[in-house]
Amino acid sequence: MSGTTLVFLIVVTVVIGGGILRLIDKRMKYKDGPKIEALERQLSLLEQDTIVSLKKRIQVLEKIVTDEGYELRRTISKLDQS
Known part of the structure; x- marks a missing residue:
């Protein structure tokens, strides 16, 4: 079998398989x-x-x-750690 025939058969197989x-x-x-x-x-x-x-969780956070009490607690916490 020649190389050309082999290449032709490969191309035909790929086209038909596709x-x-x-x-x-x-x-x-x-x-x-x-x-x-449905999925x-x-x-x-x-x-x-x-x-x-x-979105709801972000609003709560x-x-x-932004609560002033949160900032106060954070500052106190930093002072306690020092």
């Missing part, structure tokens, strides 16, 4: 499409809930840090 893989991928997406969409919606809702939760 086509088969694309067909399998499309079939899987068609078959599992509704499941994937994506659930993920989106979880992300939104997480963002809301984190901002209140604590």
Whole structure:
């Protein structure tokens, strides 16, 4: 078998294999499409809930840090450590 024939067979195998893989991928997406969409919606809702939760926690932390009593406790704590 010549080198040219070997290269031709390799190219044909890659092209046919790629086509088969694309067909399998499309079939899987068609078959599992509704499941994937439902999971994506659930993920989106979880992300939104997480963002809301984190925003609330940040607001609480901002209140604590900007509270005058917090600054006083911090200063006293520094004095105790000295």
